Amino acid sequence: QVQLVESGGGLVQPGGSLRLSCAASGIFFSACAMGWYRQAPGKQRELVAIVTTISSTNYADSVKGRFTISRDNAKNTVYLQMNSLKPEDTAVYYCKGTCMQYAYWGQGTQVTVSS
Numbered sequence: 001q002v003q004l005v006e007s008g009g010g011l012v013q014p015g016g017s018l019r020l021s022c023a024a025s026g027i028f029f030s031a032c033a034m035g036w037y038r039q040a041p042g043k044q045r046e047l048v049a050i051v052t053t054i055s056s057t058n059y060a061d062s063v064k065g066r067f068t069i070s071r072d073n074a075k076n077t078v079y080l081q082m083n084s085l086k087p088e089d090t091a092v093y094y095c096k097g098t099c100m101q102y103a104y105w106g107q108g109t110q111v112t113v114s115s
Contacts, residue, residue, distance in 0.1 A: 002026035002104050004095045009109030012085055016113070020080040022095030022106055032099035034071055034078040038091035038111075045094070049080060063089075085113045 008020040020036065035050040049059045049069035057069055068081040078095060090113050095106035 002097075004097060004104055004106035006093065006095050006106045006109040009093060009111045011112045011114065013115055014086060014113055016085050017081070017083045018085065018111060020082065020093055020095075020109060020111075022078045022080075024076045024078070024095075024097055024104075027097055027099050027104065029076040029097070030073045032097040034069075035096045035098070036069060036078075036080045037094045037096055038089075039094070039108075040088075040091040043091075048093070051078060082111070085111075087113045089113050 003025045005023050006020060008018055012018050031053060033050060033052050036048040037045050038048050039045040047060060048063055049057065049067055051057050051069045051071050059067060066084045071078045089111060091111060092108040093111050094108045097104045
């Protein structure tokens with residue numbers, strides 16, 4: 001079965017950092033583009049960052065320069081390093097794998113940025 005499991009979320013103060021991890025199984029990980037999305041209450045789910053199969057990256061304007069997405073194909077894991085966190089970064093963060101015509105989602109992990 002396909003499984004994407006996020007970890008690393010939690011409560012952090014503004015200006016702080018968190019690193020999210022997404023461990024994948026049941027997919028041909030190296031052939032899948034991986035992404036992080038987030039959804040705040042009352043908002044649509046939005047793309048935060050993607051990393052392709054050749055490790056090129058794209059970021060939402062709101063996180064550019066603060067967040068870094070990376071992948072470790074040997075560990076079947078994608079990461080999101082989040083620095084200089086702001087209250088508006090508060091959301092449930094979801095991992096997504098896109099493999100050929102298939103898309104897979106994790107269950108999400110809560111990130112709360114608050115004093």
